[in-house]
Amino acid sequence: MDLTITTAQLAAAAADVVRLVPGKLVDPVLGGLLLTADARGVVLAANDRERTARISCDALVHTEGQVLVPAKPLAETLRALDQPQVRLVVEGARLAIRAEGARFALPLLDVDLHPGVTEPPAPSGSVSATVFASALSTVATTAARDEALPIFTGVRVRSEGDKLVLRATDRYRMAIATIPWTPGPSTIDALIPATLLAEIGKQVVGDVWIGVDANRLSLAWEDMVVTTAVLDGTYLSESKLALSDFDTHVEADADALAGATRRVALYTDARGVISLEVGDSEVRLRTADRQTGEAEESVKATIDGGRTSPSYQARYLIDALRPFAGRRIQLAIQPGMRATVVTAVEGGEVDLRYIIMPMLPPKTG
Incomplete structure (x- = not known):
């Protein structure tokens, strides 16, 4: 095999395949990258028997052929090169990577032991x-x-x-x-x-x-x-979740609620739990711990329903609010230890519902 190709294109393709199919460390063959060159260009492929990836690249092919080389060393070498073009050529039992003023050579793996890449489902x-x-x-x-x-x-x-x-x-x-x-x-x-x-x-x-x-x-x-x-x-x-007994709906700015949650979370106990106290026109985030201290912060909100005080693990609440950045959200709260549903007040192309389970409230005193 002998071909010339744009370095950036080949480096990007190799990196993409390696990220999609990291390979099996215990089996060098399954950690290899299969390169197939013909008149149409070069195809890079990987298969670890659970997942496969295949990408086609334009290339000037001087000699057609197929080789199997260690995937990560090839990808890392290509990423490190700043020359505009690279030439891949088989030299005995190695694949040489040639660029202006430089040469690197990778060992060839046994291509006959590689499972190849079958056609995907329709x-x-x-x-x-x-x-x-x-x-x-x-x-x-x-x-x-x-x-x-x-x-x-x-x-x-x-x-x-x-x-x-x-x-x-x-x-x-x-x-x-x-x-x-x-x-x-x-x-x-x-x-x-x-x-x-x-x-x-x-x-x-x-x-x-x-x-x-x-x-x-x-x-x-x-x-x-x-x-x-x-x-x-x-x-x-x-x-399988009970999601029909909502007795309180809270509408608030997602960024304001997320920011308050991050700040109050600095004072949580080892479980990282905060309480969300629903008032008449605001929600108050509160936590207290003997070792870390105590914190509370209020966020303006529109409330529909009765007062309630569910508790959540702070990082889960932050994760639930993150995809709604820049928007207003609604918390649909059920009584007791039942799930809360987070949605956007105004929909978009992605209709997202985020469901979080409440936790036992943080201990105080």
């Missing part, structure tokens, strides 16, 4: 990348990070007519985003790793085509195609 529909990324920035970060509970580390992606609904929970909170969807020949209902979707949300542009088969889901945009194994995510639904 598209089931499409969604705007901008809207999809906006929804993922909230929903994907709500999933659990504890790999000991894998069923809570995913995002349920479900098509419902002309809407695509994304849901995730770590058992203490849940985010549900509904966005416009252009449906195709089949429906989607799958649980996707949240870490993968979070990275995809940073990369997508244009339109994103999503497809699914018995055990895989694919996402494609521009020259990139990603596939991942899926889990049964039907258990993940807000229908």
Whole structure:
């Protein structure tokens, strides 16, 4: 194999694939990057047997061929180069990376041991990348990070007519985003790793085509195609939560409430819990601890319903308010230890509901 390509283009492609498929440390082959050069250009691909990524790049191919090299060293070398063009050429048992005044060489891995990259499932529909990324920035970060509970580390992606609904929970909170969807020949209902979707949300542009088969889901945009194994995510639904007995509604500025929460949270106990006391025309955030001291701050609000004083873990309340920055929000509060729902007063392209569970109030005195 022998080709010449723009350094920035190849560096960006290699970095994107490595972030999408980090590779298996215990198996060098599954941590490799498969490069295939032909008359159309070069394709970079990775497969760790759970997820795959493939991206096509324009290149001047002098000699066609296919090689497998360690992915991260290649990506890091390309990122460090500032020469405008780079040449990749096989030299014996190594792939040489040649730039003006420099040469680097990576060992070739056994390409015959690599599983390759199969064709993705046929598209089931499409969604705007901008809207999809906006929804993922909230929903994907709500999933659990504890790999000991894998069923809570995913995002349920479900098509419902002309809407695509994304849901995730770590058992203490849940985010549900509904966005416009252009449906195709089949429906989607799958649980996707949240870490993968979070990275995809940073990369997508244009339109994103999503497809699914018995055990895989694919996402494609521009020259990139990603596939991942899926889990049964039907258990993940807000229908299992009681969300109909709201007796208090609070409307407030999201930024003002978030700022007050951050300041009062500096004085919380080890659990990080604050109380939200609902008055006639304001809400008062309050906490007290023998070691850290005490704090309270009031925020103007429109109240509909009776007075109540639920308590929340401060970081969950801050996370719930963050996606509504610059907008007014409504807190729909249920009595007792039942879920609170945060929504925007005025809707947008992303219809977002953030559900948080209350906590026992902080101890005082």
